[in-house]
Amino acid sequence: MASGDTIFDGLAHDSQPVSANAATPDWVADASTPNILTPVMRYDGAANEHRDYIFQIPSHYGGGGFTWRHKYAQDGASGNACVFEIRMLVIDDLEDLNADLGLDLQTASQISDTPSTTTNEFNYSGSGTLSHANADSPAVRDWAVVRLTRDAVDAGDSNTNDMMHAGIVIEET
Numbered sequence: 001m002a003s004g005d006t007i008f009d010g011l012a013h014d015s016q017p018v019s020a021n022a023a024t025p026d027w028v029a030d031a032s033t034p035n036i037l038t039p040v041m042r043y044d045g046a047a048n049e050h051r052d053y054i055f056q057i058p059s060h061y062g063g064g065g066f067t068w069r070h071k072y073a074q075d076g077a078s079g080n081a082c083v084f085e086i087r088m089l090v091i092d093d094l095e096d097l098n099a100d101l102g103l104d105l106q107t108a109s110q111i112s113d114t115p116s117t118t119t120n121e122f123n124y125s126g127s128g129t130l131s132h133a134n135a136d137s138p139a140v141r142d143w144a145v146v147r148l149t150r151d152a153v154d155a156g157d158s159n160t161n162d163m164m165h166a167g168i169v170i171e172e173t
Helices: none
Strands: 006-011 024-029 037-043 049-056 066-074 082-091 109-113 128-130 143-150 163-172
Touching: 006 049, 066 082, 066 109, 082 128, 082 163, 109 128, 143 163
Parallel strands: none
Antiparallel strands: 006 163, 024 037, 037 163, 049 143, 066 128, 066 163, 082 109, 082 143
């Protein structure tokens, strides 16, 4: 696999809720009749919220690190930055799924981005990177969990509006 090739491309509604502090499903309606409803996950502006993406590492993965970005909008018109981060963990063969898998202990990759000041206008974020080792050293056909978090309590997140996450792209670095 070559650098820049897609490892995972997921829409917001492909994600799974976490047991506590999960971002909530929502839809953004356009002005046509009938409305196009764009599915999003709504991340609160005052507390950290999360969603998990679970996927299989594709057969063309070459063992490199990862670059990620996401598409999102805000439900207000603030010109302030928001912070999202991902953590990645491999679900190993014979893994006890009832045990603490340690996703919260994995190294995070963070993106601080300033959304458009137009309410509901979608933005592609800048990119973040995660090394192979910090992604739990996945191999071809491993199952992986990527947790996307709005880090609303981070000092760099000064945007109090809800963020509406539409999707994530993860590529090999």
